[in-house]
Amino acid sequence: MSYTRKKFVRGSPPSGVVKFTMGEPSEDYQYNVELVALEKAIVKGRALESARIASNKIMETKYGRSGYFLRIRVYPHEIIRSHKFMGFAGADRLSQGMRNAFGKPIARASRVDNGQVVVSISTDEDKIDDAKIALKRAGAKLPFKHRIELHEASN
Secondary structure, X not given: OOOOOHHHOOOOOOOOOOOOEEEOOOOOOOEXXXXXXXXXXXXXXXXXXXXXXXXXXXXXXXXXOOOEEEEEOOOOXXXXXXXXXXXXXXXXXXXXXXXXXXXXXXXXEEEEOOOOEEEEEEEOHHHHHHHHHHHHHHHOOOOOOEXXXXXXXXX
């Protein structure tokens, strides 16, 4: 099991996601469009940030900063470690092999379960098609199979 508490890891990397909410939060939106994972996966924070940028760009260019509310629903808690290897001629004399191979923290990631909502966009009925396109573009950046679901907002 990997570490999730930053205070136990010296030099813990940042999460990779700059903002988890975009747009204008409101209770008046009629629909929620959600990107749902269809399999278990580990998603790096960089991939989540890339998905956020891709989906937000579509919604923001069409509707400005109002008219939708985008939320990243997972947080990168897991700290990923890597043991560096030397991969050149004569490296066998220099490197230690698997001795002290605990590794240094290189990135943060989040665990995604089957059926878990990863990204959601709350919007009105006339903007549903653009929200689906935005989530399809976001799903292309993520390393798992997914589907896009539409739900009526429960106010």
